[in-house]
Amino acid sequence: MINEKRLLERFLNYIQIDSPTKDEREFADYLMKEMKEIGLEVYMDDAGEKVGSNSGNVIGKLKGNTEGETILFSAHMDTVSPGRGIKPVIKDGVIYSDGTTILGGDDKAGIAATLEAIETIIEKDIPHGDIEVVFSIFEEGGLFGAKNLDYNKLNAKTAFVLDSGGDPGFIVIQGPAQNKINAKFIGKEAHAGVAPEQGISAIQIAAEAISNMNLLRIDEETTANIGVISGGEVTNIVTKEVEIKAEARSLSDEKLKEQTDHMVKCCEEAAKKFGGKVEMDVDNAYGAFKVEEDAEIVQKVKKACKNLGLESVTMTTGGGSDTNILNANGIAAVNLAIGERLPHTIDEHIYIKDLENATRLVLEIIKVYA
Numbered sequence: 127m128i129n130e131k132r133l134l135e136r137f138l139n140y141i142q143i144d145s146p147t148k149d150e151r152e153f154a155d156y157l158m159k160e161m162k163e164i165g166l167e168v169y170m171d172d173a174g175e176k177v178g179s180n181s182g183n184v185i186g187k188l189k190g191n192t193e194g195e196t197i198l199f200s201a202h203m204d205t206v207s208p209g210r211g212i213k214p215v216i217k218d219g220v221i222y223s224d225g226t227t228i229l230g231g232d233d234k235a236g237i238a239a240t241l242e243a244i245e246t247i248i249e250k251d252i253p254h255g256d257i258e259v260v261f262s263i264f265e266e267g268g269l270f271g272a273k274n275l276d277y278n279k280l281n282a283k284t285a286f287v288l289d290s291g292g293d294p295g296f297i298v299i300q301g302p303a304q305n306k307i308n309a310k311f312i313g314k315e316a317h318a319g320v321a322p323e324q325g326i327s328a329i330q331i332a333a334e335a336i337s338n339m340n341l342l343r344i345d346e347e348t349t350a351n352i353g354v355i356s357g358g359e360v361t362n363i364v365t366k367e368v369e370i371k372a373e374a375r376s377l378s379d380e381k382l383k384e385q386t387d388h389m390v391k392c393c394e395e396a397a398k399k400f401g402g403k404v405e406m407d408v409d410n411a412y413g414a415f416k417v418e419e420d421a422e423i424v425q426k427v428k429k430a431c432k433n434l435g436l437e438s439v440t441m442t443t444g445g446g447s448d449t450n451i452l453n454a455n456g457i458a459a460v461n462l463a464i465g466e467r468l469p470h471t472i473d474e475h476i477y478i479k480d481l482e483n484a485t486r487l488v489l490e491i492i493k494v495y496a
Contacts, residue, residue, distance in 0.1 A: 128246050128485050137238040141212050141230035147204040150263045151181040161186045164245050173274035179263045183271050186259040194255025194496040198282035201236030202265030222475045231476040232469035236288030243488035253496045258282045272451035285459035287449040294483040295436035296463035298443045302375040303414035305386045309370050309393045312403040316364045325364030326402045332368045335396035348376040415453035430490035
């Protein structure tokens with residue numbers, strides 16, 4: 127029922143429009159024009175002004191032609207680096223980049239699937255309730271578009287985020303909370319060759335703190351990582367300042383607090399041991415979400431999968447997405463797989479058949495809710 131040729135062209139067009147995080151405006155303008163031509167009412171909110179992007183979130187609405195619950199489809203417009211000048215290559219039914227950039231299927235495959243499905247229901251006059259779409263900015267690096275979305279413009283209380291890897295039919299129903307942990311270790315400068323004993327090495331403090339931390343896989347629900355270390359300039363000076371950027375994630379709020387407190391304590395004890403100081407900043411990036419297996423939203427996605435002959439599998443993720451933020455704002459949301467493979471790498475790719483199945487699934491969900 128969907129137009130496979132148009133879907134492929136749509137996706138290829140999208141990924142060739144640069145939209146790195148905080149520079150989504152060209153792509154947003156393109157989408158808004160296309161959405162209006164399809165028949166949606168389109169808005170752009172002011173989230174960009176709040177988070178330093180040159181674009182706001184794009185919100186679209188399509189009035190229903192029959193009774194049915196209002197449903198929302200969401201995907202993000204921004205892409206990670208290297209994401210400028212993407213040149214798609216198709217080989218044996220798979221879409222790749224030319225190997226110098228990411229592909230941008232994360233998350234332009236989600237956008238293409240959504241708009242192709244909506245255009246199809248309009249063309250075929252398929253019964254549907256009210257449909258809303260949100261294409262967010264600045265998802266990568268902090269979910270800032272969704273955090274600053276104008277929720278007053280939305281009526282839907284049920285949402286489908288199209289932003290997960292794996293086979294269409296995979297349904298993410300649980301995701302973790304994340305804390306960002308930044309620490310600045312402060313020591314004392316001294317000449318490293320003449321009077322090193324007069325100095326306090328911030329590098330030594332940081333090393334002590336990190337070596338005492340439980341990191342990476344903590345348990346089946348919890349992870350932690352040191353992602354960035356910076357400081358020091360030359361070898362003949364005892365380094366005064368070192369900064370680390372870290373994170374902790376867990377499906378359990380209690381375990382997240384326990385892991386975060388542990389990492390903070392390691393930093394404080396290391397500073398005390400060497401006579402230095404540490405300045406700490408802990409920020410909750412997003413909360414956890416969990417949608418029950420027997421929830422209506424999950425059961426209806428499973429029904430749509432069954433209608434299409436797709437295997438439906440509910441799963442838990444260790445990553446964050448706009449799904450976390452929608453749930454926190456009172457909108458029951460799940461994250462649906464759209465066939466992304468190896469996102470955030472230059473080896474990213476997507477099978478054309480997965481792109482088509484993701485689109486069919488969006489279309490079938492619309493039909494099920496009508």
